[in-house]
Amino acid sequence: MDPFDVASCTFLQWLRSTGAEVSGKIELKDLRNIEAGRGLVATQDIHEDELLFRVPRSSLLTVANSILSSEIPKATLDNLGPWLSLILVMLYEYTNGASSTWAPYFAILPSEFNTLMFWSADELAELQASAVLQKIGKGSANESFEKELLPVIREFAGIFFSGDARAKEKAEEMGSEQGLALMHKMGSLIMAYAFDVEPADAKKEIDEEGYASEDEDEALPKGMVPMADMLNADADRNNARLFYEESSLSMKALKPIQAGEEIFNDYGPLPRSDLLRRYGYITDNYAQYDVVEIPFDLISELATAQKVFSVDRIAYLDEQGIIDTGYDITTSSPFHLEESLSPELVVLIETLVLPSDEFERLQRKGKLPKPEKMSQKGADLLLQLVILRAQQYPTTLDEDMSTDVDVPMGGNETLKERRFAMAKAIRIGEKKILAEAEQALQQLIQSNSSDNSTKKRQAEDEGAKPGKKQRAR
Incomplete structure (x- = not known):
């Protein structure tokens, strides 16, 4: 056997x-031929609702379960x-080798x-301005490893390397390049495979999809869930989900699954860039x-050049929770500015272009511009911002699209070739969003200009009618 x-x-x-229960209707399958490692197949x-497997909480690789x-x-x-x-716990269990419960x-x-x-x-450079x-x-x-983790390993070297006469020396060696690489390996395993493990006596609010809020997730202990992390993920073909129970975690089918079908989990609405960062692959x-x-620094740079940057307004926006390091423009199909532009981005831009008296009025009331109402000046500034952001990429969308854009999932391609292809797909996706945003903003500006011209002509026509009283000046 292999x-x-x-x-x-x-x-x-x-x-x-x-003590885990594993259905006889599933198997772990070798999917390396499609660059998917192991996968779970029916x-x-x-x-629907059938149990695929149930793992006791005592089997999870968590801080609490480790000796x-x-x-x-x-x-x-x-x-x-x-x-x-x-x-730290995973380093301890890993270095214990066959002695570890989780070997x-x-x-x-x-x-x-x-x-x-x-x-x-050179591979990262292919991501360009992403x-x-x-x-x-x-x-x-x-920095965290060196300032926080290594001191603990050194302090408790006798425990961490129990029974080893070279415990202190080994603790020092953890600070070497090889030791830091091992810490990165454990961190990468956690990022790719760990779950936020809701305690059995949880008092946190869980939504109907089984997820806590982001703030609550940050407070949850993390754990490695054997078998649950063998499922590959697919946003469209998701057919299973992990359920938290008092003494165990259970994976159940969300819909009927046919024999021969792969069983998929779902990572949630992750952009492909984060999929690549966290899991090392992408999928259409x-x-x-x-x-x-859109980085805040780019907004500041453009606003300063356009003489609309205001320290006072930025400070007010910061008080209102609007200022961030960056703002997302998301994809939508068909593309709509209202759906794709971050509301905070629109509020930021509109606040910067407000006339002084209007800003002071809003500030007195503790209010902000409404994101759904974009002014001509705001649209103009946003258009320039989108164009500047696109120019940060060394190649254009047309140049990238002129060559093969498929990401190879197997065959004779080298690892570097696959990474280059994935990076290219990421930057193409981002450039497409920028191109769509630019087009939509141009159309909005043109539409607003046409409307204003029509209103102006109508006003002039009204003023030219015989017998029309003119407003006193």
Whole structure:
């Protein structure tokens, strides 16, 4: 048997030994031929709401379930926060090798990653001006590892490397390039596979889709859920979802699944740039969520050049929660400015172009311009902004579209060629949004100009009628 399949079988045996239930109608399948690693496939027809598998909470790889949590003070782990504390625990379990409870699970997790964190400089350059480059965070991650994680490993070296005579030396070695790379590996596993694990006695509000709000999600402990992370994701073919129960987590079918069909989870409305950053691949099914970000710095630069930048107005907008590092323009089909432009972006632009007396009036009342009412001046400034943003990309949309734009999912292409193709698809998606926004703004400006001209002619005609009284001046 292929080692890949052996690892899958060993993992399933281990999972069942922990008390997990796994339906006999599913199997872990080798999908490397389509660059999808392992995937979960139905071997028989599955009914809606049918249980696919149930994993006991005790089987999850979490901070609370690791023996390390009973050896290191709770305050220390709490200070690290959900991400770093789980990285610490995963480092501990990983370095314990076969002694770790989760050794068969680690054996099926990837050892190499295609996420942006591991791309070379020339590969990242293919993303051009995409804002996703600012979200990789490798430098900030290294800083967190060195300032927060390494001191804990050094302080508790005797526990972390229990029974090893070189415990202190090994703790120091974790600060090496190799050690930091291992921390990045654990962090990447968490980013790609971990779930926000709602406690059994949760008091947080969960919506009808089973999700907490973003603020609540940040406070949730994170955990690796064996088997649940074997599902690939698809925005259109999502047919399963994880349900949180008192003593377990259960994956159930959302709809009937035919024998031979792959079972898919869903990441939610992620743009392809974030899909690539977090999971290391893209798919056209997520193009419907693509966004292009307009940096605040670019807005400031243009507003200053147009002599409409105001420190006082920016300060007021900041008080109102409008100022951010960037603003999204999302895709829509067909493209509509009202759907695609961030309301905060419109409010920001409209506030900058307001006449002084109008701004002062709104400020006194603690109000803001309405985002659905875009002025001619606001549309003009937004159009210039969109054009400037498009110019930040070294190549044009037409130039990118003149060559093959398909992303190879297998075959003889090298890893670098696939990464170049994915980067190109990301920047094309963003440039398409900018092109559509530019066209829509031009049409709006032209329409407003035509309307104003018509109103002006009508007013002049009315004023020229015989016997019409003229307004006193």
